[in-house]
Amino acid sequence: xxxxxxxxxxxxxxxxxxxxxxxxxxxxxxxxxxxxxxxxxxxxxxxxxxxxxxxxxxxxxxxxxxxxxxxxxxxxxxxxxxxxxxxxxxxxxxxxxxxxxxxxxxxxxxxxxxxxxxxxxxxxxxxxxxxxxxxxxxxxxxxxxxxxxxxxxxxxxxxxxxxxxxxxxxxxxxxxxxxxxxxxxxxxxxxxxxxxxxxxxxxxxxxxxxxxxxxxxxxxxxxxxxxxxxxxxxxxxxxxxxxxxxxxxxxxxxxxxxxxxxxxxxxxxxxxx
Amino acid sequence: xxxxxxxxxxxxxxxxxxxxxxxxxxxxxxxxxxxxxxxxxxxxxxxxxxxxxxxxxxxxxxxxxxxxxxxxxxxxxxxxxxxxxxxxxxxxxxxxxxxxxxxxxxxxxxxxxxxxxxxxxxxxxxxxxxxxxxxxxxxxxxxxxxxxxxxxxxxxxxxxxxxxxxxxxxxxxxxxxxxxxxxxxxxxxxxxxxxxxxxxxxxxxxxxxxxxxxxxxxxxxxxxxxxxxxxxxxxxxxxxxxxxxxxxxxxxxxxxxxxxxxxxxxxx
Numbered sequence: 001x002x003x004x005x006x007x008x009x010x011x012x013x014x015x016x017x018x019x020x021x022x023x024x025x026x027x028x029x030x031x032x033x034x035x036x037x038x039x040x041x042x043x044x045x046x047x048x049x050x051x052x053x054x055x056x057x058x059x060x061x062x063x064x065x066x067x068x069x070x071x072x073x074x075x076x077x078x079x080x081x082x083x084x085x086x087x088x089x090x091x092x093x094x095x096x097x098x099x100x101x102x103x104x105x106x107x108x109x110x111x112x113x114x115x116x117x118x119x120x121x122x123x124x125x126x127x128x129x130x131x132x133x134x135x136x137x138x139x140x141x142x143x144x145x146x147x148x149x150x151x152x153x154x155x156x157x158x159x160x161x162x163x164x165x166x167x168x169x170x171x172x173x174x175x176x177x178x179x180x181x182x183x184x185x186x187x188x189x190x191x192x193x194x195x196x197x198x199x200x201x202x203x204x205x206x207x208x209x210x211x212x213x214x215x216x217x218x219x220x221x222x223x224x225x226x227x228x229x230x231x232x233x234x235x236x237x238x239x240x241x242x243x244x245x246x247x248x249x250x251x252x253x254x255x256x257x258x259x260x261x262x263x264x265x266x267x268x269x270x271x272x273x
Numbered sequence: 274x275x276x277x278x279x280x281x282x283x284x285x286x287x288x289x290x291x292x293x294x295x296x297x298x299x300x301x302x303x304x305x306x307x308x309x310x311x312x313x314x315x316x317x318x319x320x321x322x323x324x325x326x327x328x329x330x331x332x333x334x335x336x337x338x339x340x341x342x343x344x345x346x347x348x349x350x351x352x353x354x355x356x357x358x359x360x361x362x363x364x365x366x367x368x369x370x371x372x373x374x375x376x377x378x379x380x381x382x383x384x385x386x387x388x389x390x391x392x393x394x395x396x397x398x399x400x401x402x403x404x405x406x407x408x409x410x411x412x413x414x415x416x417x418x419x420x421x422x423x424x425x426x427x428x429x430x431x432x433x434x435x436x437x438x439x440x441x442x443x444x445x446x447x448x449x450x451x452x453x454x455x456x457x458x459x460x461x462x463x464x465x466x467x468x469x470x471x472x473x474x475x476x477x478x479x480x481x482x483x484x485x486x487x488x489x490x491x492x493x494x495x496x497x498x499x500x501x502x503x504x505x506x507x508x509x510x511x512x513x514x515x516x517x518x519x520x521x522x523x524x525x526x527x528x529x530x531x532x533x534x535x536x537x538x539x540x541x
Binding site for chain 2 (some may be wrong): 142187256
């Protein structure tokens, strides 16, 4: 029986059917395009999320990635971060894809609120959450009941000396990230950058988690009274979505054509009278 | 397949909330002392695009060794708060000496019937029958005008001046002082309607003083503070919300189209 999860390798009674190869590739292409659609949907849904960095998806076929000589290994593909679409097995040519986050500066919006901060340039704010240290570009901060600078979900914003307690009536952040309360500097915001951005993983609530440690940020500015918008380009997303859908459709047509060819071979050519 | 549809549906809901907020802002464009709102959004959990069949010998997309993740996708957006923006609104001249505006940071402090304090930007003060200056909601500001005093005026620093009946001098004398209060985090104040706000645990340190001192704003008499809603900005927000709503809608129809194509694979 041909079941869905076997469709990558289309077996009949345990024996792989070689003439289904064309279909395999088409199905994998459809699965990859479906994943791309999901990535685009998330980008568009987050058009108004502060500090949101858009995601993208790239598709590669095994042959292109391999470049001929290197012995194909699962580990190599894995190292590069690609996942197989559908049921591609070790040693099979097939469609691979990966998602990535496209880090770029979003537009700064002037809000006038002293607890709104935006980063102009590289880097992230460091936040102490109940789950560990997280990083974010979302500078929409506030105060908690004990007077500490927190994110909107109550997690502490980290300065170089730890959590930032604001005991005073005037609060200023300089472009360097230095925190001034009532005119005197009490701390500096702990801003971090990552030379290899691929190590950042989104965890939701505008947070990123990193397996690597970050380094200090040399050049960025912190703007008080501003918020960074999402860096999605709506036109780009719509075009990508159209491309994904047409690619999906092309693969679907290919599958239908293969199906017809098979039908001809099975029902007409091979007809037993 | 349907994850992108649900994600897009959440996106549309978010834009709907956005529109609701804009509608409220525009409805209150002429409300004295109204402070515009904005909504804070956050993205939801990210999930790894694991393969369909765990029994197959396929390495999962999720990683625990620090290697960049193969395939992660978000699941949409949620709104977490509606916040008030405390910038100064536009001024409207009334020539009524008891109409006050704080030009800068600060709130008028009023006393509620249960002796607790509330704060407001609405300075359209009136005198009640006892001569006490009260806010539009009827709560006393803390200054009482004696019965025999006329020509009440209020200066930039909050001094209440008047001419006592029977006084020889034509110059007004000081009969009271209005003090105002500012907060470190006015966004943390709790709104209770009638343009009144209550102090909360997150509104931060409070500074009470004479207008003009200690970063407190000056008082302008004969003016009212209208809302701080910027109509042009809200119009832009409408356009943006509508287009974003449309785009999310396109994702839904496009996903629907892809589903239809998948179903058509099996054509009888």
